[in-house]
Amino acid sequence: MESKFCILTDAEDLRTLISSTEDNLQIERTRTLFEEIRASINNNEEEDRSFWRPVLPWGGVYTIRAGRRAISCTPLYVKISLKNTCTIDGFLMILYIILRDNHSFPREVGIFLGRQFVEHFLYLMDSYDYTTVKMLWIWDRMSKRQYRSVIHHAALEIDLFGNEHENFTKNLETMLSTMQESLCTNWSCPARFQEFLQRTININPPHELPHRDPIQSAVEEFFCPKIILCKELGCNGLREFSQRVFCHGPPPFVILNMQLWKSEELSYVPYHLALSQHRYSLEGATLFNKEEHHYSAAFQIDGYWMHYDGLRSDNLILLNKPPELLLLSSLVYIRASDK
Incomplete structure (x- = not known):
């Protein structure tokens, strides 16, 4: 066999x-x-x-x-x-x-x-x-x-x-790949220059909820330059991270991994997102049912939202309201200028 x-x-x-x-x-x-x-x-x-x-x-x-x-x-x-x-x-x-x-x-x-x-x-x-x-x-x-x-x-x-x-x-190959360079201020650092390549966009919920949109803030945190203590063994320098950039330019759509977010951390989901000097618009989302360990999806056509669930007999329905008792797994945004 x-x-x-x-x-x-x-x-x-x-x-x-x-x-x-x-x-x-x-x-x-x-x-x-x-x-x-x-x-x-x-x-x-x-x-x-x-x-x-x-x-x-x-x-x-x-x-x-x-x-x-x-x-x-x-x-x-x-x-x-x-x-x-x-x-x-x-x-x-x-x-x-x-x-x-x-x-x-x-x-x-x-x-x-x-x-x-x-x-x-x-x-x-x-x-x-x-x-x-x-x-x-x-x-x-x-x-x-x-x-x-x-x-x-x-x-x-x-x-x-x-x-x-x-x-x-x-x-998705390299479409969502981003790269960030870092340089340690300590000349004796064993790995002074580093490059960090990431294939997906994993955004972490903020430790404290910001005054403005938490998702936009988390995206900016993912892409922005930063300075942290160097984690190399025996090094006491500061590691400076450059602005994170897409390896092949702004993609036609992006998928934000939202698995670490709790429902109470999402007061609302933004319909528009500023990302890599482009404006992106919300097009869809994937949802997770914890009890069934099952994923479903929602997407919009002509301004109407539909819910897709392959397990149901009527597995594509027009939504009156968002599906209940489901956790947000991903958000999908498209480049608005091409809509």
């Missing part, structure tokens, strides 16, 4: 399957998923606030041909079961909305994730081929950093249980 699972490393078979899927769906499809969601908002009645069909349902079963590695001459088909996919589902939904709602972003994001990946991702989402979308992310993105989740070879199962930032955010 293990040899059958090894076919997952052959990206050519995934491209072939995506190509055949596109051929089959070309005739059937009338409107893209984004067009259908937008239409459902405009035609929504008060008594029916749910989307007309399930979107990115939790989990999935992916059928794949064993191909060249199969011992038998007869083509062998195996089924790969996906479990606990909520660690990527919410972000995949938000990523799709961002790319479809901002015309210049697919090209920009393609610089980091690859043009072919972005094209395949959008086509599969447009065509409602959700399990293949998840496999595309796992295969093309997660495999580059090795799987952070459990793969059960004998059961032909991929279990994505874990943290959404491990399974999604850190796989």
Whole structure:
């Protein structure tokens, strides 16, 4: 059974399957998923606030041909079961909305994730081929950093249980990478000059709530220069940190890791954020249900907010108010000038 699972490393078979899927769906499809969601908002009645069909349902079963590695001459088909996919589902939904709602972003994001990946991702989402979308992310993105989740070879199962930032955010390559240099004032310091590279934007809640927006303050704290005591062994100097900058310029969207924040520390979430001399606007958020250990997501289209939860039968609904009893896991902001 293990040899059958090894076919997952052959990206050519995934491209072939995506190509055949596109051929089959070309005739059937009338409107893209984004067009259908937008239409459902405009035609929504008060008594029916749910989307007309399930979107990115939790989990999935992916059928794949064993191909060249199969011992038998007869083509062998195996089924790969996906479990606990909520660690990527919410972000995949938000990523799709961002790319479809901002015309210049697919090209920009393609610089980091690859043009072919972005094209395949959008086509599969447009065509409602959700399990293949998840496999595309796992295969093309997660495999580059090795799987952070459990793969059960004998059961032909991929279990994505874990943290959404491990399974999604850190796989955005260098798009969110920031760099900060530091120099110790002590000439005898064993590591006087250092560079600090970070792949995600982890902002810490303030020790004391500031007089103004705590999230904006935390972002500024993350990027601003500072001076602290040097932590090198035997050094008594001061370490001066430079302004933190994006390695490849301001990204089209940013994801703020909010896992360390408590509900009482968030009196409100700002709709606009000043970041790296650009103005960013709130586009989405991911939410965490502590009791179910489950992630969901919220995002906006045309000024309306929708809640997506892959575990529910009606998993995309128009919101009257924010979802209750959920912790904030991430905030997603887009560059406002490109909206």
